[in-house]
Amino acid sequence: xxxxxxxxxxxxxxxxxxxxxxxxxxxxxxxxxxxxxxxxxxxxxxxxxxxxxxxxxxxxxxxxxxxxxxxxxxxxxxxxxxxxxxxxxxxxxxxxxxxxxxxxxxxxxxxxxxxxxxxxxxxxxxxxxxxxxxxxxxxxxxxxxxxxxxxxxxxxxxxxxxxxxxxxxxxxxxxxxxxxxxxxxxxxxxxxxxxxxxxxxxxxxxxxxxxxxxxxxxxxxxxxxxxxxxxxxxxxxxxxxxxxxxxxxxxxxxxxxxxxxxxxxxxxxxxxxxxxxxxxxxxxxxxxxxxxxxxxxxxxxxxxxxxxx
Numbered sequence: 001x002x003x004x005x006x007x008x009x010x011x012x013x014x015x016x017x018x019x020x021x022x023x024x025x026x027x028x029x030x031x032x033x034x035x036x037x038x039x040x041x042x043x044x045x046x047x048x049x050x051x052x053x054x055x056x057x058x059x060x061x062x063x064x065x066x067x068x069x070x071x072x073x074x075x076x077x078x079x080x081x082x083x084x085x086x087x088x089x090x091x092x093x094x095x096x097x098x099x100x101x102x103x104x105x106x107x108x109x110x111x112x113x114x115x116x117x118x119x120x121x122x123x124x125x126x127x128x129x130x131x132x133x134x135x136x137x138x139x140x141x142x143x144x145x146x147x148x149x150x151x152x153x154x155x156x157x158x159x160x161x162x163x164x165x166x167x168x169x170x171x172x173x174x175x176x177x178x179x180x181x182x183x184x185x186x187x188x189x190x191x192x193x194x195x196x197x198x199x200x201x202x203x204x205x206x207x208x209x210x211x212x213x214x215x216x217x218x219x220x221x222x223x224x225x226x227x228x229x230x231x232x233x234x235x236x237x238x239x240x241x242x243x244x245x246x247x248x249x250x251x252x253x254x255x256x257x258x259x260x261x262x263x264x265x266x267x268x269x270x271x272x273x274x275x276x277x278x279x280x281x282x283x284x285x286x287x288x289x290x291x292x293x294x295x296x297x298x299x300x301x302x303x304x305x306x307x308x309x
Contacts, residue, residue, distance in 0.1 A: 018049070071099060075109040125156065125227075131190035132156040132216070134229040135179070137170065137197070138237075142246045150256070151175060152236075153182045155189070156228055158277045159269060161260050166249050172199050176207035183211065191216045193226055235263075243299055255296075262295040266302040283308050 078090045085093075087106050094101055125132065135153040142148060149170045153163040163182035167174060183189070192208060193216045194200050200215070208215055218225035240259045246252045264277045288306035295302055 072109045079110050129156045132193055133189040134193040134226055136229045138233045140246055151178055154232055160277045164256055166252050172202045172204040175199055176204040188213050258296050262300055
């Protein structure tokens with residue numbers, strides 16, 4: 001019957017399997033009648049059916065109700081966002097927002113930790129924003145394909161550019177001198193954030209330590225751990241240098257000074273509540289008509305009231 005039903009490869013249906021599983025239990029000579037399959041195959045069918053039967057029967061029972069996916073996601077987020085918290089703290093916090101869960105539920109959704117509890121990198125930056133300065137290099141090609149290196153030192157507080165300079169051959173000693181120029185008269189920050197470039201070793205590390213500054217080094221291949229400085233460099237490129245052909249070091253310094261003036265006094269930042277690094281007052285309509293002031297060679301404009309201009 002099976003062979004007559006399909007001309008190609010033999011394919012058994014569930015009713016064929018059930019028939020032979022049933023005959024195996026009732027007919028002692030069932031093995032001698034097998035032609036298309038082996039006896040071991042019928043035994044495997046029986047075991048498979050047994051597992052399916054008990055799986056379905058066990059699933060019909062009611063156990064502990066499943067937790068809402070939004071709740072267990074919230075528990076995981078609490079574990080990740082608060083590395084110093086324990087199970088009772090998370091359970092108490094959930095109770096304060098009207099969510100009652102057991103100890104085992106809070107423990108079950110705890111993500112694995114690879115190290116001792118510590119604040120996240122973002123938390124460190126936000127908690128010490130007033131005490132952190134960051135620095136980084138970026139390159140600028142000239143019209144003659146000469147490569148110039150630009151060092152930028154900025155403060156996390158108000159995103160101010162504290163110092164910048166240009167050189168064709170940077171070194172640890174030259175970089176250390178720029179740090180001294182950026183922080184005169186005991187104005188050094190508590191932390192100095194930079195990457196793992198070899199230029200930040202030797203005489204640079206010695207000078208920074210002598211100034212009482214603690215170096216904070218980012219992880220390898222992790223530019224996102226120096227986000228403010230990376231964003232500043234990206235803004236300088238997109239808003240200025242991508243539209244200019246640099247002639248040399250002096251020309252590049254003039255362009256950077258012009259952009260730094262615009263950046264501090266006119267350019268607004270979302271992270272500063274749409275204000276500038278140097279706070280800029282709101283000018284009401286009573287101060288006259290709006291006029292546009294060209295800045296950075298006309299690449300950008302500042303819009304102000306006539307009486308304020």
